[in-house]
Amino acid sequence: MSKFTELITEYAYMFERQYRIGTGGVQHGHIESVTNDNGQTVSNRFVMDKLVSRKPILPVSIMDNLDNSVQKVEVAIWDQNRWRKIVSNREKLTNSSKIITLADQGVPVGTDNARLMAQYFNSVLAEFDERLPRHPARSVMGWTELDGREMFMPYSDGIQFDGDDTYRYLYSSIKQKGTLSEWVEYTEPLRLSIEIRLVMAAAFASPLIELIGENPFVMHLWGGTGTAKTVSLLIAASIFGNPALGKLVRTMNMTPNAMLSTAAFLNSIPFCGDELQTIKNRWEGNYDRLIMQITEGIDRGRMKYNQIEDTKSWRCGFLFTGEEPCVKSTSGGGVANRVIQIEVKDKLVDNGNAVANFYKTHYGAAGPEYIGALQSGLFEPVELYQSFFAELIKHDTTDKQAGAMALMLAADRIAHNVFFHTEPELEAQDVAAYLSSQKQVDVTERAYQFVCGILAENSNNFDPELSRVLWGKSEPAESAVYVNKTVLNRIMTDAGYDFEACKKAWVRNGHMQKDAYDRYTHYMSINGMPTRYVKLIMPRQEQESER
Numbered sequence: 001m002s003k004f005t006e007l008i009t010e011y012a013y014m015f016e017r018q019y020r021i022g023t024g025g026v027q028h029g030h031i032e033s034v035t036n037d038n039g040q041t042v043s044n045r046f047v048m049d050k051l052v053s054r055k056p057i058l059p060v061s062i063m064d065n066l067d068n069s070v071q072k073v074e075v076a077i078w079d080q081n082r083w084r085k086i087v088s089n090r091e092k093l094t095n096s097s098k099i100i101t102l103a104d105q106g107v108p109v110g111t112d113n114a115r116l117m118a119q120y121f122n123s124v125l126a127e128f129d130e131r132l133p134r135h136p137a138r139s140v141m142g143w144t145e146l147d148g149r150e151m152f153m154p155y156s157d158g159i160q161f162d163g164d165d166t167y168r169y170l171y172s173s174i175k176q177k178g179t180l181s182e183w184v185e186y187t188e189p190l191r192l193s194i195e196i197r198l199v200m201a202a203a204f205a206s207p208l209i210e211l212i213g214e215n216p217f218v219m220h221l222w223g224g225t226g227t228a229k230t231v232s233l234l235i236a237a238s239i240f241g242n243p244a245l246g247k248l249v250r251t252m253n254m255t256p257n258a259m260l261s262t263a264a265f266l267n268s269i270p271f272c273g274d275e276l277q278t279i280k281n282r283w284e285g286n287y288d289r290l291i292m293q294i295t296e297g298i299d300r301g302r303m304k305y306n307q308i309e310d311t312k313s314w315r316c317g318f319l320f321t322g323e324e325p326c327v328k329s330t331s332g333g334g335v336a337n338r339v340i341q342i343e344v345k346d347k348l349v350d351n352g353n354a355v356a357n358f359y360k361t362h363y364g365a366a367g368p369e370y371i372g373a374l375q376s377g378l379f380e381p382v383e384l385y386q387s388f389f390a391e392l393i394k395h396d397t398t399d400k401q402a403g404a405m406a407l408m409l410a411a412d413r414i415a416h417n418v419f420f421h422t423e424p425e426l427e428a429q430d431v432a433a434y435l436s437s438q439k440q441v442d443v444t445e446r447a448y449q450f451v452c453g454i455l456a457e458n459s460n461n462f463d464p465e466l467s468r469v470l471w472g473k474s475e476p477a478e479s480a481v482y483v484n485k486t487v488l489n490r491i492m493t494d495a496g497y498d499f500e501a502c503k504k505a506w507v508r509n510g511h512m513q514k515d516a517y518d519r520y521t522h523y524m525s526i527n528g529m530p531t532r533y534v535k536l537i538m539p540r541q542e543q544e545s546e547r
Contacts, residue, residue: 019052019120023078025108026052026120052116055079055108059125063087063137063162066144072137072162073125077106087162094122105165137162141174142268142315143210150375152207152268155368167265173248174241174269178362180369186358187235188420193348195221196232197412197426198434199319202340203236204411206270206317207371212385215338216295217404220276220320220327223344228352229321230274235355236319237272238363239370245274252278252320256290260299264312269367271314276322287326288335294318295338317407327436329446330496336441337400340408342434366419373418384410391428397435405431444505447497452538454491455481464527472533473526479540480513482533485521499534512536 020027029048056078063072071090076083086105092098096118103109109117125132136146137160138153145151146158153159154174161171191197202219209216221229230249237243245251249272250262263271271294276287293299299312320326325343327336349355373379388409392402412426439445455462461471462481472482485499492499503520506512513535515522521532 019124020046020048021056021058023056025054025056026058028052028116028120050116052113052120053108057108059093059121059132060085061133061135062090062129063135063160065137065139065162066146066159067138067140073121074135074160075107077108079106087164090125094118094125135160139163139167140265140267141171142207142266152371152375155371163265167262170247170262170265173244174364174367176364176368177242178365180365183238183362183365184419186362188423190235190349190355191420191423193232194430195342195344195348196235198340198342198408198431199232199236200239200415201408201412201426202317202319203239203270203272204370204415205407207268207374208381208385208407208411209317210268210315211374211381212407212410214385214403214407215400216297216314216316216318217400217407218291218295218318218320218326218339218341219408220322220325220339220341221344222276222322222325222341224323226347227344228348228355229344231352231355232348233272233274233319233321234359236270238359238366240269240367241364243272243359243363248272249274252276254279256282256293260293260312260314263294263314263316263318264299266316267314268316270317270319272319274321276320276326277324286328286331288328288331291326291335291338292332328496329450331443333441333443336436336443337398338404339436340401340404340434370415370418373414379414379417381410381414384413388428392432392435395428395432395435396437396439397432398438398441401435401441405435442505443497444502445509447492447495447502448506448509448511450495450497451488451491451536455483455536455538470527479538481536481538482522482524482526483536485532485534488534503534506536510537 018028018030020029027046027048028050029046031044032047034043034045058076059073060076061074063074065072072087073090073093074085074087075093076085084106086102086107088102088105092102096115099107099118099121100109100111100114107117136158138144139162141153143150143152144159146156151159154161154171161168163171191200199219199221202217208214221232223229233249234243237248241248243249248269250259252259252273252275254262259271259273279290280287295318297314325341327339327341374381385406389402389406392405392409393399395402409426409428409431416423416425455471458471459474460466461469462474464470470484471487472484474481489499492502503512507514507520512520514520515535520534522535523530524533525531526533
């Protein structure tokens, strides 16, 4: 029996009403009784009134989305001697003005038969809704709950993908090629590079973010060309699927909305972006707004016509490469807090082309194995995370920095136990050097260090014998300098800092002194010109240098 006959037989009930599906397509008609001379009915025959479709087409299942309860229909089309399936919103199939948009997907619909086709689907779905198979479905990747069980899309057989064509190509990239044993054997020696191991740890950590309840974070690998940064990204992406550029490794030549939409689709699978600097100009010349937006894990609300669109969210890690650090000296503390960035000074692999070629043919086998290990109950990700966090926070760093690195260490420990048994375990002290200190994160501290550098560079402007343009006066005995407030404001504003936002912290940390009246500026005259000056305490030589 052909597949066509099997499918038609399975849904033979559709023939019992006003539609008939056969090799010639879908017909709309009526049943006409044939009687003999005695008035007895000897047979019933189907009489076609109108041709709905020249190709056999019929709904074969209904998908119920677990996230938003939107119902979609899986439709089979007999085309070139095979059944091809598409997924469509139920509303689109039953609306004569919308169903015509499915023509691009091969549905035999046009202006002449759109109304008949919509009526056909409306009639069949309304009458046989309960007899069509139903499947739970998702249009995004990652964790979900089904019948009280934690499941992970796309590694759970009981959940189908009902996403539209926009992300079907990306969904098709999350697959396996080559064997797990080959991937592990080739990968383990490469993990001797701490940078590659940490990038892989960030990728393994992505599915832990939702399980542990942490926030998304950024792992940024930066340095000059020829250091195999992109290759390290390919290795990390190969955990879950095809790491080719344009597949799971994304070129950053995309709009901000496309980037956030892609992150929402990946959800728990890491977003891997190559060459971050290519989008710098789209984000006001720096990456601060981008980093804050992606690590919040939720997109801003949008209106579409007269309704609010569903707000997109994600719980994934972001892995970037670039030629420059993404956290600048003027970046806010919230930005610096959310990024683990590592400078690559030496080549990460000897033969980048050979390594890249291997991972183009060996990928995706580790993902389901790793997720299966998380689901098995053999590991305690929360306990691992808390243990590493307690060790990391002992170092000079912040809670958010320690939280991101603790996620990575917990993921690395699980990956070590599942895949890479012979390598040494990674401990907190092995990665402490990659954490930003509290002073490096504190924007007021970075502003103070910047201002001190500028004042030292322009020391002549504090000596009336050396310069006609005076910024203030120096008091070496007090290790202090009085700076014209207007000049200081201009210096800080040009660099992206704000004096008003820094002054309280500067006083609190001993970098600045108020006047006798508890004011932040001192009214005084220099060279016969009275105005307001800020008294800054300059760092002494014996103070510990910046790490």
